[in-house]
Amino acid sequence: MPKRVAIIDIGSNSARVVIYHRTSRFGFHLIAQKKAAVRISEGSFDNNGILQENAIERTIEALHTFKSIISDYKARKTIIVATAAVRNAPNRDTFIQRVRKELGLKIKVIDGNKEAFFGAVAATNLLPLKSTAITVDIGGGSTDIALIEDNKVIDTLSIKIGTITIKELFFDKQKPLSKTKEYINSLLEDIPEKFQQATEVIAIGGVLRAVAKSIIMHSNYSYSKIHAFNYQYSDYAEHIASIIDAKDSKELNTLWIKPGRYDTIREGLLIFTMLLKKLGIQSVLTSGVGVREGVFLHDMLRGVGGLFPKDLNPSVVSIIDRLDMIQQPKAPRIAIMRTLFNTLKGELKNREEYLKLLKDAVKISDCGKTLTIYDEHKHTYYIAMQELNWQYTHQEMLLIAAILRSTGEKLLYKTLQKEHQKILPGKKVLRWLAFIYTLSNRLSSYSLKNRYSFHFEDKVLTIKSNSPLYLFEQDLKNLELPEDIVIRVANRY
Amino acid sequence: MPKRVAIIDIGSNSARVVIYHRTSRFGFHLIAQKKAAVRISEGSFDNNGILQENAIERTIEALHTFKSIISDYKARKTIIVATAAVRNAPNRDTFIQRVRKELGLKIKVIDGNKEAFFGAVAATNLLPLKSTAITVDIGGGSTDIALIEDNKVIDTLSIKIGTITIKELFFDKQKPLSKTKEYINSLLEDIPEKFQQATEVIAIGGVLRAVAKSIIMHSNYSYSKIHAFNYQYSDYAEHIASIIDAKDSKELNTLWIKPGRYDTIREGLLIFTMLLKKLGIQSVLTSGVGVREGVFLHDMLRGVGGLFPKDLNPSVVSIIDRLDMIQQPKAPRIAIMRTLFNTLKGELKNREEYLKLLKDAVKISDCGKTLTIYDEHKHTYYIAMQELNWQYTHQEMLLIAAILRSTGEKLLYKTLQKEHQKILPGKKVLRWLAFIYTLSNRLSSYSLKNRYSFHFEDKVLTIKSNSPLYLFEQDLKNLELPEDIVIRVANRY
Structure with a gap:
């Protein structure tokens, strides 16, 4: 390729x-x-x-x-x-x-089944999917769906109704809503039963992105990123109904739908709500990617079964490729961080899933230096906020960004924590994660060859190193602690 | 190397x-x-x-x-x-x-003369110097100066007084200020006359950076960048005198001098003010770089006479090297921009110096795309605000950044314009520069091979192209105009 x-x-x-x-x-x-x-x-x-x-x-x-x-x-x-x-x-x-x-x-x-397939390829590779999910892409002339199990596309289906179909056949002719619904229902009847196993709908395409945007605004959700925005349909059923019932584009505008969408959004949402009902699914995960991305990834990932390797996040890989001019090996740093995490994870209720996020943070931590080493954490954070898109939930994106924004002197970035407190975990978790990240980063900044061991007991963290830590001791005074603990250097300079 | x-x-x-x-x-x-x-x-x-x-x-x-x-x-x-x-x-x-x-x-x-020399190498390569300048670097044990003419180091001098000398010999022993001044003056006597030709002092080193910072805060200067900060001594003579007279580090703190500087700043500024008087110079240009940068550049630029080639800005080169993954040739874009500039420069009072800044803006304009193409202008601007450091005046740095922040839809970035209105030129200039930049960027985005000619008369800008401009015509509606002018496409699709 x-x-x-x-x-x-x-x-x-x-x-x-x-x-x-x-x-x-x-x-x-x-x-x-x-x-x-x-x-x-x-x-x-x-x-x-x-x-x-x-x-x-x-x-x-x-x-x-x-x-x-x-x-x-x-x-x-x-x-x-x-x-x-x-x-x-x-x-x-x-x-x-x-x-x-x-x-x-x-x-x-390409036919509707192929459209469904490509949308599903994009979703499996770029979204944090539940084990069984169904993609829904509402187009002008068809609604394309795909069943995904464990990141594999099991089946696809193209239903011959779309926004333009409904508009031309019913809305433009002022036919009663009941007739429209009857027609849609008759077509949804044909959906094979296996599609109903899914527990989550992946919403693809312009109509469903527009409704996600509208819900974000309506609910004052703090993170205005559409990709990976997750909501429960029942929480917004009323809001969605009011979009469908909107009289004109002016009314739609008050519901945060752009005027240009008037001709498709009501039709699209009518199909969508009836489809959700038919499938019996509440959880909706919005996709910022679709057919185009699927076509590209299908081509790119041909040799490896159409999927990125596990434990490889394509956002992280791409960020490093583009923006890490330092090019130091990350393994020594990750090793120090992992040892420290294992020593301190009791403070994080032993939640192992944080380790993966810390690892990704360490991997991209040098990227800010490519801009400038002064306030590098701000630049790494800036990059992360733009570019941590694929495979993460919103909480994960913001959590990695929060970790990257921390410095030894200031563990908590309050602006971010306050703004997204409904999405992020509590301050204690943020502080401990930032502490593990910045302390291990700092230790590895003196030497990538040093070996460290840690011991944590009675609120005392003991650090032992195979070579003296003169500069670390000097810098220790600038280190904020996550709570009332003490750091002891075992073999002092 | x-x-x-x-x-x-x-x-x-x-x-x-x-x-x-x-x-x-x-x-x-x-x-x-x-x-x-x-x-x-x-x-x-x-x-x-x-x-x-x-x-x-x-x-x-x-x-x-x-x-x-x-x-x-x-x-x-x-x-x-x-x-x-x-x-x-x-x-x-x-x-x-x-x-x-x-x-x-x-x-x-290295001896004091070498220190002076390396500081001067950094200054000539990384600051926007007047034709005749003198560097001043006040150290602990010596004050090192170098005379620069047309970017060449003409002579150096190391005077055996520094902050520690004055502190140990006079301040710590509570000797009267008159005695201290007498001593300093006796040493300044030896400065050869030719050093007095300079019209500007380049201020190098921690003491003079600290005083620049203090003046920036004291005067509410909007751009808090120390490198290339320029001031007239007489405007701040009183402020500097109050730093010298400060009783303790608490008083210094109210003058925006960090406590750690108490032991050197008063001594250093006493030397500095007396030196300025002796030289008869008012204009001070602060340097964020010094001996270390000089040592590096001296080594790097050995083969080319110790200077970057003219018409090459080292910030621009470095930004492109690090952050332009697009790697399209810039010459076609610059050619379009230059033609447009020459057509419209009457609106800019024919000030040719803007052309150089527009060129540098075009050169780095793709860098934001390396982060993400969505809102790329914001990212290019972010990069420029961090990294446009060398050889520019503050006005030039901010002007290039303002140009880069503009889009066809929105020429003026009001936040920046308001914040730095004392440094930046007026809105009319900003609008016209942004218009020239975004219009030529947009034209080249359809094809780098197209040739354009422009004609401006009676407020009508006519654009002629050697191949039809279907997409440009479609996009024209999103183009803000710098004032009440009309765009006419000569050969319409």
């Missing part, structure tokens, strides 16, 4: 190009994105789905620009997918041929 | 190691720094300058740790310099031999 790969997707409303840079075997980073509102399906509904000449012209013009962008970024591979609008057009082959001839680009038309 | 170089300097109070990473031929970045308060001269004043055993032990212990840090960072070259405390010690050779034998490290003792 080449270093840079471009993905173009042609949807009903817009065409989009994204370019990924592979930073290493399992590291990737989005370096470019451009959207063109080509509206390829414009006028086609009144013409039996036939793509119209103007719309085709616009699309080809946009593809010309995309091609030049791809060339400017030196992406060596381009994958182009087209969904429902092209798929359902009687003149699709003429369009595809023309693109091939004029631009040398080969469009791959 | 190897990729990573360590510099250790051993001063009277502390020893310090810094490690520089060379990012390219002319790019460098500080990746590590450690300070040890070894106080090598402790007790030596009462013993004819002889370094005491305890102090030597501490220093050697610290050097052991420094050596291990240097090895952990894989720095392949280490330069160790020692100044007055070691230089003036009768037992210096014993100390040097011991360090050589026990640690394999070779200490280079």
